[in-house]
Amino acid sequence: MTGKILGISGPTISTDLKGLSLYERVYVGHAMLTGEVVRLEQDRSVIQVYEDTRGLAANEPVKGTGTPLSVRLGPGLLSGMFDGLQRPLRRLKEEMGPFITCGREIYGLDHQKKWSFSPSVKGGDEIAQGQVIGSVEEGALRHLVISGPGNTGRVLQIREGEISLDEPLGTYDGGGMIVGCHEWPVRLARPYRKKFAPAGPLVTGQRSIDFLFPVAKGGTAIFPGGFGTGKTILEQAIAKFADVDVVVYVGCGERGNEMAEMIEEFEGLKDPWTGRPLMERTILVVNTSNMPVAAREASIYTAVTMAEYYRDMGYQVLFLADSLSRWAEALREISSSLEEMPGEEGYPTYLASRLSGFLERAGVVETLGGMTGSLTMLLSVSPPGGDFTEPVTQACLRTTGAFLMLDTALAHRRHFPAINWFQSYSLYADELGKHFRENISPQWDDLLRRAREVLQKEEMLREVSEIVGAEGLQDSDRLLMLAAEKIRMEFLSQNAYSEDAFSPPVDTLALISRIFQFYDRIRGQLAQGISLDDALKTECPS
Amino acid sequence: MRRSEHVYRSISSISGQLIFLQGVVSARIGEVVTVTAPHGLKMDAEVLEIEGENVLIEVFGETRGLDIGRTSVAFGDTVRLVPLSSDMIGRIFNGSLSPADDMPMFIPEQWRPITGAPMNPAARARPEEFIETGYSVIDGLNTLVKGQKLPVFSCAGLPSKELVSGILKNSRLSKGEGDFVVVFAALGLTFHEYSYYMKVLGEMKTGFVAVINSAEEPVMERLLAPRFALTIAEYLAFEKEMDVLVIITDMTNYCDALREISTAREELPGRRGYPGYMYSDLASLFERAGRLKGQKGSVTMLPVVTMPEDDITHPIPDLTGYITEGQIVLSRELHRLNVFPPVDVLPSLSRLMQKGIGKDRTREDHRKISNNLFKYYARGRDMRRLEAIVGRDGMPEKDIRMLDFADLFEREFVGQASGRRGIGETLDIGIGLMKRFSLEVT
Incomplete structure (x- = not known):
């Protein structure tokens, strides 16, 4: 079926092609640019094009594909690097050089590569959708081959050993092929049997998160912060250290140099939990700020679908996006080229519902294959002017479980991660506090409460001390300020470029209890009438 | 591809830099077109939007003097190179x-x-x-x-x-x-x-x-x-x-x-x-x-x-x-x-x-010096707020030292009215400043 282009406006075109369905993938123009149907009318359809439309002319052909925008799921995604449409960037580079030009379709998976397949079904077994057919070794990970839609039936015969994705794994009764990979539409959440409440902490290795504002596996958290507050560094640190099986990182409308830096760094690092190369558990989806806007909008869906796929194998998956604001802006740009009625600050009114629909793809689930997997989402937000009252931050606040506010003032004094300890919150704190109390130390809750108190009191004392001077305070108050400083400088701040970048919960607890032991010791001496200066002299004789 | 230039005089409206044309056959988005004003002046313009045979173009230049009827627009079938x-x-x-x-x-x-x-x-x-x-x-x-x-x-x-x-x-x-x-x-x-x-x-x-x-x-x-x-x-x-x-x-x-x-x-x-x-x-x-x-x-x-x-x-x-x-x-x-x-x-x-400094790039102690200078200067700046409230005399000696450090840092490290400094000289000035105030370099 072929139609022709009627009109072109920015990233959207209209066509007279009949018989399209909403969100169907289409090819536009002689250059075969990828697009997606976003609006259907009686005599015309509107298509959002994922590549640069420059040079496109009216009357060029438009072809439908009959399928929605999908990603290919199968072994070989890990350590891959894709653009917003799941085109592998390394292969694109080999084929078209260092700059990306338009209209080239390359599949996300390498169909020639041989995988050593061991089946877990045998002749006569029934295969249902979402069921595990067998497994291959994908780096350190046991990649479960899951049957996709339509890949079902009674097994007649199943193979074993070296098989590429182009070859069938076996045959069904009635002659159908058993295949090892499948396609899934990106905008459709992958199905599961049951969803559970988020449980158990996602250990990030960042003390301010794990201790003050813990995030649960299967939960969602946002990091809003103005520029220079260290969103990217924090996300990358978490990508390195989090205790998960698979990390999917989306660079959505961000800097190319940053991605180059991240890739080089990741290639040299090891997963702190397994000791394997870090890239083996990582999938990167990169749509830098100068790549087409519509593909930026699609990139988070492409990425989350791959994340869900690994969740469906029963793994703990972490999804990181930097930054969600760029996605929302892409949505706004497309909406405005569709001449939709704008809502707040020009964003379409469906921003909040799209966002919550997306965030609901996180969670702990029982998969169709009967395993338990989780998908946790950590998303950075870049509010314009560092103003948190803007629509994207506000829409996120209603649906996410943790709000980790990055503070420009802290960043300016190079306190990193610049998570503000008064404004941030985590709805998982109570639940996870219990977990840490039971698994790390019974003192956890108590120390947490005391740390919060000290920080709170410091804030009040700081105002007083600005008037009377630090020397004018009572010794006990000065001691409290000293303890608060220790908590801020030694405990809450963590240099992402040093050994200290990763702090497992046991070390986190040890450090905070050392600070409080110091505090209590000196407090004891003050109670005996010793002055603070003398007490400190005996404590640190230098 | 078209073989030759297409010239149209079918302008339907002009507003500021924007011209609407009717009856255009296959224009390209981003195509460079030439607008010729009645008095013969030529200007470049670019195709912005296409809606069937109606095309919106944007003129790069002075649109004063353009009219409907005599002004012509030539389509050359190339994007801007x-x-x-x-x-x-x-x-x-x-x-x-x-x-x-x-x-x-x-x-x-x-x-x-x-x-x-x-x-x-x-x-x-x-x-x-x-x-x-x-x-x-x-x-x-x-x-x-x-x-x-x-x-x-x-x-x-x-x-x-x-x-x-x-x-x-x-x-x-x-x-x-x-x-x-x-x-x-x-x-x-x-x-x-x-x-x-x-x-x-x-x-x-x-x-x-x-x-x-x-x-x-x-x-x-x-x-x-x-x-x-x-x-x-x-x-x-x-x-x-x-x-x-x-x-x-x-x-x-x-x-x-x-x-x-x-x-x-x-x-x-x-x-x-x-x-x-x-x-x-x-x-x-x-x-x-x-x-x-x-x-x-x-x-x-x-x-x-x-x-x-x-x-x-x-x-x-x-x-x-x-x-x-x-x-x-x-x-x-x-x-x-x-x-x-x-x-x-x-x-x-x-x-x-981070990746551009240190051994083999600038100097091994670069990171340490820059972190310390930053830290002490930030502290000195904090002290200025305090000074505004309690006055210099009311401050303890160590705070005054930070104040003086910040002042001198601005004058001698940041300030360099003339002459370029090599990286070695820059770092030495930094170390010198911290030494003068006996500040520890950690």
């Missing part, structure tokens, strides 16, 4: 890339599309080669590296052009190997600034290419000039293996031009009237900085942004800061104290510094 040649070095062009130095047009070796193509993130090399600018506050605390984009955030009346020209004159971009060339894009420049920069470029030994759009020239060209400059820069860097430093001044004029054009197109205004796509648009410029794996040459960018109302949260510096890899922020207060360059250390930042 930039003529390129290494003979461009040493030349000055206007905002539509015609020679502005009374010399004939060069003979192009190559033509490339003005928008460029996005660099594949997998092909990018990590920026990590130190560029010595000769200014302590940049080299020591906010180190610039090849392939970085580091804007200067200035305020009206601050000496940003002196700083930029100082960097131009003093930068050692490549360690002896390879060629270094400056591509200078001036957007909406006043004659006063123009003559200042031309003098500086004339004094320099290294080559330059200048694309100048002065304040009285068409606003549309303000959007094209930086793209010409960057296409030239990419060509010189990745085709001719040169290290290219691109200076764009002033991005505030660019953004205002973008707003003006966007309003004329009747697009939805975003914050402060700037279009919603300003982030993507700025990124399409700034992201062209970089280096490629396994290839010589680099594009480094140093755009100047004048912050309206000295407000760093204004959309222009705000969006710029989200795209660029750090910022050099100038301060009115330091300027008043006669400190040059008046760089405010606290909000300034170079994101790519």
Whole structure:
């Protein structure tokens, strides 16, 4: 079926092609640019094009594909690097050089590569959708081959050993092929049997998160912060250290140099939990700020679908996006080229519902294959002017479980991660506090409460001390300020470029209890009438 | 493809820079067309939108005198391409890339599309080669590296052009190997600034290419000039293996031009009237900085942004800061104290510094010195607030020491009225300062 282009406006075109369905993938123009149907009318359809439309002319052909925008799921995604449409960037580079030009379709998976397949079904077994057919070794990970839609039936015969994705794994009764990979539409959440409440902490290795504002596996958290507050560094640190099986990182409308830096760094690092190369558990989806806007909008869906796929194998998956604001802006740009009625600050009114629909793809689930997997989402937000009252931050606040506010003032004094300890919150704190109390130390809750108190009191004392001077305070108050400083400088701040970048919960607890032991010791001496200066002299004789 | 030019006189409406044409057969988005006014003047224009046989074009130039009926529009079936040649070095062009130095047009070796193509993130090399600018506050605390984009955030009346020209004159971009060339894009420049920069470029030994759009020239060209400059820069860097430093001044004029054009197109205004796509648009410029794996040459960018109302949260510096890899922020207060360059250390930042400094790049103790200087200076600045409340006499000795350190740091480390400093000298001054106040270097 072929139609022709009627009109072109920015990233959207209209066509007279009949018989399209909403969100169907289409090819536009002689250059075969990828697009997606976003609006259907009686005599015309509107298509959002994922590549640069420059040079496109009216009357060029438009072809439908009959399928929605999908990603290919199968072994070989890990350590891959894709653009917003799941085109592998390394292969694109080999084929078209260092700059990306338009209209080239390359599949996300390498169909020639041989995988050593061991089946877990045998002749006569029934295969249902979402069921595990067998497994291959994908780096350190046991990649479960899951049957996709339509890949079902009674097994007649199943193979074993070296098989590429182009070859069938076996045959069904009635002659159908058993295949090892499948396609899934990106905008459709992958199905599961049951969803559970988020449980158990996602250990990030960042003390301010794990201790003050813990995030649960299967939960969602946002990091809003103005520029220079260290969103990217924090996300990358978490990508390195989090205790998960698979990390999917989306660079959505961000800097190319940053991605180059991240890739080089990741290639040299090891997963702190397994000791394997870090890239083996990582999938990167990169749509830098100068790549087409519509593909930026699609990139988070492409990425989350791959994340869900690994969740469906029963793994703990972490999804990181930097930054969600760029996605929302892409949505706004497309909406405005569709001449939709704008809502707040020009964003379409469906921003909040799209966002919550997306965030609901996180969670702990029982998969169709009967395993338990989780998908946790950590998303950075870049509010314009560092103003948190803007629509994207506000829409996120209603649906996410943790709000980790990055503070420009802290960043300016190079306190990193610049998570503000008064404004941030985590709805998982109570639940996870219990977990840490039971698994790390019974003192956890108590120390947490005391740390919060000290920080709170410091804030009040700081105002007083600005008037009377630090020397004018009572010794006990000065001691409290000293303890608060220790908590801020030694405990809450963590240099992402040093050994200290990763702090497992046991070390986190040890450090905070050392600070409080110091505090209590000196407090004891003050109670005996010793002055603070003398007490400190005996404590640190230098 | 069409074989010949199609000429139409079917204009249905003209409004500002925009012309609607009827009955056009197969126009292309981004196609360059020529508009001929009744009095014979020719202007370039570009196809903006197509709706069946109705086409919206945007004129780059003065639309006064155009009419409906006699004005003709010729479609040539090509998107905008930039003529390129290494003979461009040493030349000055206007905002539509015609020679502005009374010399004939060069003979192009190559033509490339003005928008460029996005660099594949997998092909990018990590920026990590130190560029010595000769200014302590940049080299020591906010180190610039090849392939970085580091804007200067200035305020009206601050000496940003002196700083930029100082960097131009003093930068050692490549360690002896390879060629270094400056591509200078001036957007909406006043004659006063123009003559200042031309003098500086004339004094320099290294080559330059200048694309100048002065304040009285068409606003549309303000959007094209930086793209010409960057296409030239990419060509010189990745085709001719040169290290290219691109200076764009002033991005505030660019953004205002973008707003003006966007309003004329009747697009939805975003914050402060700037279009919603300003982030993507700025990124399409700034992201062209970089280096490629396994290839010589680099594009480094140093755009100047004048912050309206000295407000760093204004959309222009705000969006710029989200795209660029750090910022050099100038301060009115330091300027008043006669400190040059008046760089405010606290909000300034170079994101790519970590990999560009240390052993084999600058000096092994660089990171330690810069962290400590920053820490003590930040503390000194805190003390100034206290001093304003309790007075200097009411402060303990150690706080007074921090105050004095901050003052001297601003005068002697940040301030360097004349002369360039090597990185070694910069770091030694830093150590010296901390020693004088017996501050521990941890």
